[in-house]
Amino acid sequence: MQNSQLAILTYNEYLKINNKNSITINLEKRKKNFGLFLGYSKARKDTYPIPRNRIEKSFKDILNENNTKKNNIDISTQVQALIRTELLKFLRKNDGNHLI
Numbered sequence: 672m673q674n675s676q677l678a679i680l681t682y683n684e685y686l687k688i689n690n691k692n693s694i695t696i697n698l699e700k701r702k703k704n705f706g707l708f709l710g711y712s713k714a715r716k717d718t719y720p721i722p723r724n725r726i727e728k729s730f731k732d733i734l735n736e737n738n739t740k741k742n743n744i745d746i747s748t749q750v751q752a753l754i755r756t757e758l759l760k761f762l763r764k765n766d767g768n769h770l771i
Contacts, residue, residue, distance in 0.1 A: 678705045679725040681733060682753055687719065696721070 678696050680688075687709055688694050695708040697718065706718030725733050 676705075676723065677726050678707070678721050678723075679733060680707075680721060681736065682750070684719065684721065685753075698723075 676698070684707070688707065691710060695713075697706040697708070697715065699706070699715070703724070704720035704722055706715060707721050708718055711717070722736070725736075728736075
């Protein structure tokens with residue numbers, strides 16, 4: 672764990688893998704990006720690049736990195752949609768037998 676690194680995904684990147692049971696990320700020496708396998712191929716050339724230096728950036732910079740204001744949808748709308756989606760998944764999974 673001492674030499675571990677974090678891969679930080681934007682919301683749009685998360686949407687690419689949110690329905691997967693598990694994900695695979697690779698890291699080649701001296702590369703600037705992690706490689707996120709999207710499931711249709713295990714070839715390195717087909718991985719989706721995730722910048723390694725995001726841990727050094729502010730959340731605002733990360734969110735704006737992939738032009739998240741596409742189609743006039745602001746960041747707060749995307750975050751609210753993500754929270755709503757994840758909450759619904761949680762409620763369905765637990766059959767409503769929990770306290771919030």
